Amino acid sequence: MTMDLTQKAAALRQALNYHGYLYHVLDAPQISDAEYDALLNELRRLEADHPELQAADSPTQRLGGWVADRFVKVRHPQPMLSLSNAFNPGELRAWRERTLRLLSPEVGQTLSYVVEPKIDGLTVVLHYDNGRFVLGATRGDGTEGEDITANLRTVRGLPLTIPLTGKQPAPARLVVRGEAYVNVADFQRFNEQSAAQEGRTYANPRNFAAGALRQLDSAISAQRPLRLWAYQVVVLEGAAPLSTQWDALTFLRDLGFPVISLGEHIRLFDDFEPLVDYVVAWEDQRQALPYETDGLVIKINQVALHEELGFVGKEPRWATAYKYPAHEVITRLLDIQVNVGRTGSINPFAVLEPAAVGGVMVRNATLHNADYVAELDLRIGDRVIIKRAGEVIPQVLRSLPELRDGSERVWTMPEKCPVCGEAIQRTAGEAAYHCVNSACPAQLVRGIEHFVSRGAMDIEGFGIRQAELFVQLGFITDLADIYYLHERRAELLGREGFGEKKVSNLLSAIEASKERPFSRLLNALGIHGVGAVGAETIASHFGGIEALLTATADDLSQISGVGPVLAASVVDWFSHAPNRRTIERLRAAGVRLAADAPALVGPQTFAGMTFVITGTLEGLSRDEAKALIEAQGGKVTDSMSKKTNYLLLGTNPGSKAAKAAGLGVPTISLDDLLRLLHA
Structure with a gap:
């Protein structure tokens, strides 16, 4: 190993860590994604060719891939205390009076206070030796936590080596307390993608963040949009002591840790009454924050007083949390019903005794899926606690079984779709149930929208507005009816906005779509789990609809890229009589139901590109x-x-x-x- 390669790897790691800090912490990138990717790929190649150059603080380790058998217990260097709570200005002033009684009058007159948002996430404890991240743990019971180092390495905002800014030298030893969390917008996007791809959703950002960091496979953690903010120096060795909490936050920021903006969301007060006014007024401001928070944390700024004041029970006397009225209320669960989503997913929802939550009257709330109902042991008639998740979507958090009187009823998922009456199914390994009848009115409009889209049958001039109108008029009751709209030509011409040219163009586009490749039709049918690539693969293997109609799950599972879940989904779709009728009507209309003959060996479409x-x-x-x-x-x-x-x-x-x-x-x-x- 030459020194040149060692130095090159170190320089690449330093550059990537710094630019990652600019991007993920400061939101102020200095290089493009392509330039960053080029540096990262260069480091990957270098480490692959010379494994001895790999380092724990390398950005290549962000992708995870370590699988733990279990989490090892870690003893914290100091107790990770919880906080006392104040719920109104009077209780906040009472907390201050209690602290003043333990201090001399002279010291009491010089107190200053730091006010920080109380982000709703998972507490983490981060250990650094000579500037390198060596250990990360959960808070656990406050004395011991669990070693989640591998998972924490995947969090993009966590510095794997410090300093990143050059403003501070690395201390010999540093232990930092912080919070891992997920922004509300990131959580909602992930939930939407997860619902579409896996048929499951997560309850709230806090539980989602905690679950992401307690995965045994760190590669799963790496796929979650986790963020971090640091707010406390627990141990500091080999550096000048910090005299105030404000100094500690500045110190952490200068080392490269994510710290919520000082002076904006974190405030310093020398006088207590202006602090009280700020805390009371801040309740309205928290709605605009990108993360979930249920209050503010007030800390005495002078660090020397923290040890002097000590703690009572598991709560420090030098800090308290000001908690706002929770947007949670107790109401009665009147019923559990289901709705049918655009892809046929059958999802339960709660019918509630109307209750005001955060200024909004709530009558229905999400229950995510059948597993969620079972895990919470929700029963019709229960008294339940509800919340507006992310201050927007109402959800049921838990029941209060201690208030049951015996009249409550256990709920089970219906066996048939409530809209079309067809049997519903649950694919192995998935949380959601599905109605697989493509003609189900509840999913028909969205099914048509997908069928005519560019990635499917590509029918120009046919969008969701036309789909809604034709379903409303009864012109389309299943997907095959699209190819019989020519029989409705006179009725179409009689409607406002449907002139001769528009109708002719629409019918011509429908006619032209009959010659789309079979793989496009297979994608257009909306079979759960079958997208463009899966349709290409299946169509190429079977060659046409005839072989696919008689295929078994074992037949499909033999295809590379088709797993048992997808295979079962395809077989089940074709086993339903309404779907087979749709296929036969498509055949009668002249829609292409066979794939092209296999291409001769030779140049492929994208060869050389x-x-x-x-x-x-x-x-x-x-x-x-x-x-x-x-x-x-x-x-x-x-x-x-x-x-x-x-x-x-x-x-x-x-x-x-x-x-x-x-x-x-x-x-x-x-x-x-x-x-x-x-x-």
Whole structure:
């Protein structure tokens, strides 16, 4: 091993850690995503070629991959205390009076206070030796926690090595207390994606964050949008002592830790009454914060007084939490009913005795899925506690079984869809139940919208407004009716907004779609779990509808990329009589139900082409898009250059879009990619 390679790896790690800090902590990146990715890929190659260069503080370790058998107990260097609570200005003043009685009058007159948001997350304790992150633990019982070091390494805002800013030297030993949390917007986006892809959702950001950090497989933690903020120096050795809490927060910020903005969300007060006024007024401001919080923490600023004041029980005397009225109330669970989502998912919801929560009258609340109802042991007639999750979505938190009188009833998921009466199913390994009848009125409009979309049958001039109208008029009762709309030509011409040209164009587009590849039809049917890539794979294997109609789950499972869950979903869809009737009506209408003949061995569609992917692709993960491109001979890279043929652009793209424009690289959508594939 040459010193040059060692120095190069160290320089790359230092640069990546610093730019990660600028991006994830300060939200002020100095380089593009492509430039960051290029540095990261260079370090990955270097570590792969020379494993002895790998280091615990390397940014390449952010992706996780360590699997723990169990969590080892860790004893904290100091007790991780909880806080006393104050619920009104009187109780807050009483806390101050109690502390003043324990201090001399002279000291009491010089007190200052730091006020910090109380973020609703999971307390973590972080250990650093000579600037390197070596251990991370949960709070546990306050004396002992669990070692979750591998999972914490995946949190992008956590510095793996300090300092990152050059403003402070690294202390010999540092132990920091902080909070791992998930922003409300990130949580909602993750829940939407999880509901669409896995049929499950999570209850609230706090539980989601805690669960993410207690995964045995750190690769799962790495996929969660976890954030961190540091707020207390627990142990400091090899550095000048810190005299105030404000100094401690500044010290942490200067080392590169995420610290909520000093002077804005964290405030310093020399006088107590202005502090009380601020705390009372802040209740309205917290609604605009990106994270969930139930109050503020007030701390005496002078650190020397913390030890002098000590603690009572498990609560420090030098700090307290001002808690706002919880947007939680008790009401009665009158019934549990289900609704049918746009993809056929059957989800329970609570019918409640109306109750005001946070100024809003709540009559219904989410129950997520059947497992959630069972885990909480919710029974019809129970007294339950409800909350507006993220101050928006009402949800049932728990029941109060001690208030039961014996009249309560256990709920079970219905066996049939409440809308169409077809049997519902639950795929193994998934939380959600589904109605697999594609003609179910509850999902028909959204099913049509997907069927006619560009990634499916691509019927121009046919969108959700037309779908809603045709279902409302009774023109479409299942997907096959789209191809019989020509029989309604006279009725269409008689409606406002449907002139001769518009109707002709629409019917022509429908007719043209009959020749779309069989894989596009398979995707368009809306079979649970079958997207563009899965449809391509299945269509190529079976060649047409005839073989697929008689295929077993074992037959499907033999296909690379088709697991047992997807195989069962496909077989179940084709086993339902309404779905088979739809297929037969599509056949009678002349829709193509067979795949192209296998291509001769030779150049593939994307042979010699290089793609870069950025943003979120609708209905397709990046890995699936990459697999699709590579299956056609293309290459997918992380870095942009003039040699890149296309940038595949999804929603919420990063800086790669601007980079592509600067280099003259054409951008395409997923629909464009599929059109290229079938050109």
